[in-house]
Amino acid sequence: MSNQGKTTLHIGLIHHPVLNKKRETIGSAVTNLDIHDIARTAKTYGVAKYFISTPYQDQHQLVGELLQHWESGHGASYNPARKEALSIVSIAASLDDIIDTIEAEHGKAPLLVTTSAVMQDNSVSYNDLAQTIINKEPVLLLFGTAHGLAPEILKRADVSLPPIKGGTDYNHLSVRSAASIIIDRLLGS
């Protein structure tokens, strides 16, 4: 497998703590297609690692079985391209876990970047964040499942990306679509 085009951008899909419809903090279930679709986009753009973060042990087992199927089970021979995309996926128990893993590899903590459908106080432009990645600084970009990242995660961020606006008042992208659009804005040519 080639490392051609590999960047210092890491992404994390957070399943806890996130918000539900009523803006209460919850843990969400891991979704099969969130793993596949976002891994394929991440691999296309040279994202270094895609972390699936959940504190629940049964979810770790489920993700582990899925990855095993595609990495060394029947899926590996059936679809080698899928195996390659999923090779950048790791499971993590928490945000601190992800940060520790990146710090161990890069010798420093990553710039912690959040995404939200609401503008935050600490916003950074897509161009400025793209430049940080070009400079090879480690970056960890977080996406929230369900109705988005909980305030306790947003508060920890060094910077936050502005919400995606499409020129209408409708604002309900899937996390899969939002991740694809944001990764393209940061790493697309």
Added chain:
Amino acid sequence: MSNQGKTTLHIGLIHHPVLNKKRETIGSAVTNLDIHDIARTAKTYGVAKYFISTPYQDQHQLVGELLQHWESGHGASYNPARKEALSIVSIAASLDDIIDTIEAEHGKAPLLVTTSAVMQDNSVSYNDLAQTIINKEPVLLLFGTAHGLAPEILKRADVSLPPIKGGTDYNHLSVRSAASIIIDRLLGS
């Protein structure tokens, strides 16, 4: 429901004729999430209409039931935002069907634009196509399911968008991700 931000861009998701892994022409099955995810992105960016194209009557019935659930069934009250996204979805039997519908509304045939993971001879830049939409010319942008649009569809196109490149040699985006990225490149601010 507001028409604020509505554009002249129409999109079509083609289920026949498309290619399989061996580059044979086939018809693919409609996927629930292709409808939901792409409708949400399309609605966010003011796409005029999202056509699901398949010649199979059982698939028409399936899509009809799904739309009914979200438009007037239990889903409509459970998730009004989803209802709004799916309000721009139409089912069509063929590409000609879609073109006829757009022509009936706009008084002229749309500019027919295809997408492909391989560069075509008739390529147009994202900026030029964006300008066509700003000029309020009707545009029909086609995405292929399975392994992409069949040659007979690509040959009919007036122009084609260049493939999405992510700076690596990996090139296996889901159609959901590709559609989101391309719509953002055309209509994002």
